[in-house]
Amino acid sequence: MGVKLLLASAFIAIGLLLVIAIILLTVRPGAPGGEAKTETTHRLEIGSVKSCELTVVVDNNPDKGLETAWGVSILARTSSGTILFDTGPDPGVLERNMRRLGVDPSEIDFVVISHGHHDHVGGLSYIARVRPGITVYVPAGMRAPIGSGLKTVRIEDTTKLAEGVAVIGQLRGPPAEQALAINVEGRGLVILVGCSHPGVVRIAEKAAKDLGVKPYLVLGGFHMAGASPERCRSVVEGLLDLGIEKISPIHCSGDTIRSVLAQEYPENYLECQVGCRVEFGSP
Numbered sequence: 001m002g003v004k005l006l007l008a009s010a011f012i013a014i015g016l017l018l019v020i021a022i023i024l025l026t027v028r029p030g031a032p033g034g035e036a037k038t039e040t041t042h043r044l045e046i047g048s049v050k051s052c053e054l055t056v057v058v059d060n061n062p063d064k065g066l067e068t069a070w071g072v073s074i075l076a077r078t079s080s081g082t083i084l085f086d087t088g089p090d091p092g093v094l095e096r097n098m099r100r101l102g103v104d105p106s107e108i109d110f111v112v113i114s115h116g117h118h119d120h121v122g123g124l125s126y127i128a129r130v131r132p133g134i135t136v137y138v139p140a141g142m143r144a145p146i147g148s149g150l151k152t153v154r155i156e157d158t159t160k161l162a163e164g165v166a167v168i169g170q171l172r173g174p175p176a177e178q179a180l181a182i183n184v185e186g187r188g189l190v191i192l193v194g195c196s197h198p199g200v201v202r203i204a205e206k207a208a209k210d211l212g213v214k215p216y217l218v219l220g221g222f223h224m225a226g227a228s229p230e231r232c233r234s235v236v237e238g239l240l241d242l243g244i245e246k247i248s249p250i251h252c253s254g255d256t257i258r259s260v261l262a263q264e265y266p267e268n269y270l271e272c273q274v275g276c277r278v279e280f281g282s283p
Ligand SMILES: [Zn+2]
Pocket: 115, 117, 195, 197
């Protein structure tokens, strides 16, 4: 009788230990109220665009027939609408280059500004004149004034703007800087960057993580003037590690990364300057 009781208590004790072990294994420590704490991934489903055509409207890298200015502005015509990304430093240069490139301001659906530096927002007064009331998406942390006649929308986190089109929420620099990502069907993310003050690899990494889509191309300013060839190689390798296939540094990227790409990574280099056009899919 005494042995049976002992065996029964031993079984109950083992059973209790097993239950405790299971609870300890399934509930992660530190979770209040015994509730399992799951890591939240803020992945945003944005869909995709069927076609995308990029035109560099303003850049400091020259091409004949167009004006150059220190700054950047890129027009993206997509099956979800037409977006102007940054506006260069000067309203006159933006206006004249747009005319020469056959860009009608009335086709622009909205504007995205990467950050508040003058070489990216200086052309906004032209947009305000020809497209009064148009929506301009700026990083929430941007301090520079936008000027009157525009509808300013401040963006903190990665946000879908149209089917297949998203702003990659600001990274802290300073200055706070955001990027534009377009998910092109069959290719992946086309990422447009202004100056990449927070680092071009960090921006591309955030785009891939927030949207859960492989990045395909990055075009814009990489902020690497004066960088050593070693530094340029490590940035190129960082982008290739993310799955990026085409790299197109313009504006403040500097000549070193352009020549490193041309000489050592010709299959990944997409040479670009003011007036250059890149097309994906059928229009
Ligand atoms: Zn800048």
